[in-house]
Amino acid sequence: MTAILDITLPARAPFSATLKAGQIMRIIDLEGQQAVDALFYNAQDRSERYSAQDTLAAQASSGGPYYLQTGSVLRSNEGRAMLTLVADSCGFHDTSAGACSCEANTVRFGHETRFMHACRENFLTELAKYGMGKRDLVSNVNFFMNVPIRPNGELTVDDGVSEPGGEIALRAEMDVLVLISNCPQVNNPCNGFRPTPIRIIISDT
């Protein structure tokens, strides 16, 4: 494996990159319990983008769970395969709860949290570089984030189950623009109340 890119993304930081079809992106949760918010766009036509509902509907139809794990195919709003989760040490990644925002934080945690950093600020910062904006934000994937949906309907953010050094690998099935927010949230347990750096490696195999 020869890395095309190998970086450590600081705690709370945004990132974006374009993957060619067939390339692999690895994300390593260096210190454990770090949520990594991610969004994906067809690099050739960015109005085709990741769709959590297309992904979960297809997965549920084939008997799969409500969360992402090895083998999960991340689908677009046209139902097409964008990426496949080809390796995963964690076994549970959320795609129902969305990304934190300053505005949602005021509702969930009180107006005193309004000016704290949030994932959607990171996403918008990266999207702006591509001439995109808020209309391009949809429900995302939260790698390493533990969001159980219980049979009684309850949805919470629980303590992360990702160990230090935990790793996922995604294979691009089309050319994709990838957006990452190394989640800054401290008002719930998604980052163990202590955001930490992650490592991102992109390679041809």
Next chain:
Amino acid sequence: MLDLNTLTPAQYRARYLALQEAARRRAATALPPSVTAPQPLEKPLKTETVPPGAYVALRLKRFDVLRITNDSGTPGAALFLWNADDVSERYNAGDTVKLQWTTTLTTGRVLFSDMGRVLASITADTSAGHDSIIGPNGPAQAGTGANGRDNLRLAGAKFGLTRRDLAPAVSLFSHIATDETGRFQYHAAAASGAMVELRAEQNVLVALSNTPHALSPVTAATGPISIAIAHRPPAEDDLCRHFTEEAVRGFINTDEAFS
């Protein structure tokens, strides 16, 4: 002054657990029928029947009430909403379930936008469930027949919107729940005559499609749904506006835009 950027992990955890406990207490408390009974819908401004496979694009003013009745027990109806005054603000499925700590959308709950504001309140509901995790069907389930994804896009197009303007949607009249193995199970379509009522809390654009849920074994609508619209501002002691502390904060954000 409380500096939220410098609390210890233990202090953050204590704040989170207190909020979670309040949400669980709220979810476990059954409301008496006297509180949840639908109010009469007097003098509707508009009524319409939506045939199987069809859709409507509606414009509601703040405090208009939209009553949707599943006349025939068809397995789902797709729904999406935008703020009519700024269509970049739109229904946000993730925030709706996360901010209310539940995927169970029924009387008393609200539909949040991406801006921490309420687009609509669920003022009445006699259905067995509505789903915003898996959501409406698409061509993958419906084949060449009418489907929720395309109908929501068509309804959006009537307001000049494109597929960029859609995001995860709601499938009304769809009872699904996770089981102990982490799989979503589709339980049943709503009964004939099931009704859900939404009150617009902003001026909103509504896309409503008479098409099934993505997991419905019946992939085409089996009968009509009907709608009725009336104007009914909330009373002082309105349930939805006071149901949870999260809703109270969401309405502070919402009402600020109209003050």
